[in-house]
Amino acid sequence: MEAICSWKISNNWSCPICKKALESINHALLCCDFSSPVWNLWPENPLNTREIRWSFIDSAMFLLSHHPQHDLEYFFGIAWAIWYNRNKVVHEGNCLSHQQVWQIAKNVVEDSYNAADWDFPQLRPLPTKWNLPPPGFFKVNVDGATSNLGGNSSVGAIIRDYTGQVIAASCKILKAGYSADLVETLALLHGVMLAQELHLSRVLMESNALAVIQAVNDKCTGCSSGHIIQVILQSRNSFESCTFQHTSRQFNQVAHELAHYARRAECSQDWRGVTPPFIAALVQADQL
Ligand SMILES: [Zn+2]
Known part of the structure; x- marks a missing residue:
């Protein structure tokens, strides 16, 4: 969050979601009243997030050294989705449900498995006019x-x-x-x-x-x-x-x-x- 402040994205240090605490990485991603229920939706969560005692980095390091890569991917996927929702609240004033955030996290992880199949768009010449999108688009x-x-x-x-x-x-x-x-x-x-x-x-x-x-x-x-x-x-x-x-x-x-x-x-x-x-x-x- 310090980085966010230094990027001048926000001057407000309090958590934009619960407004109860100063916003830190650990608070936003793990401890916030909004974040904890999202972690609880991860059925095989190897970290007992109901009682967070570790920092975000400690948790990641624990998974890295003691668990299969799959768990670490879910860990980062969920953290990312929580952060995505936090940005949605900040920029749009609208908050997703815990279930929606969990769903986004699952999609992130699945997409990372398919990443090798992503096709990269070709460079195309600049249009000479504003063009209609194709039917259905x-x-x-x-x-x-x-x-x-x-x-x-x-x-x-x-x-x-x-x-x-x-x-x-x-x-x-x-x-x-x-x-x-x-x-x-x-x-x-x-x-x-x-x-x-x-x-x-x-x-x-x-x-x-x-x-x-x-x-x-x-x-x-x-x-x-x-x-x-x-x-x-x-x-x-x-x-x-x-x-x-x-x-x-x-x-x-x-x-x-x-x-x-x-x-x-x-x-x-x-x-x-x-x-x-x-x-x-x-x-x-x-x-x-
Ligand atoms: Zn909060």
């Missing part, structure tokens, strides 16, 4: 807005179906000003979560931030916004298909305008099944 355009002159950053996302119809649009004002790369990464996360919220199963994510798209496609979790990329990669598992592609700024105008709207109006707003009037002309222009 939804396109999610995202963009972030930030300024060196200060003020809060913001993100915008718009989802359209294969006929070009607007399914949802959203813009969100963030609580601080962040670097351009970080805001673009948060915008992508915002778009992924919006699609998740709408239970869409096949999505094409599009951003004009090449570095961010590359970082996600390369699973580059070691960079400064690596923790957010990790959440994005994790969230991707909840879709039947979720790909990330780069587009030019010119064909990402609608998301750009949404993000700037949030910054100008200093507010967050969601639209479902309607096109916000201030982007109607841009939406129409995309389809020409």
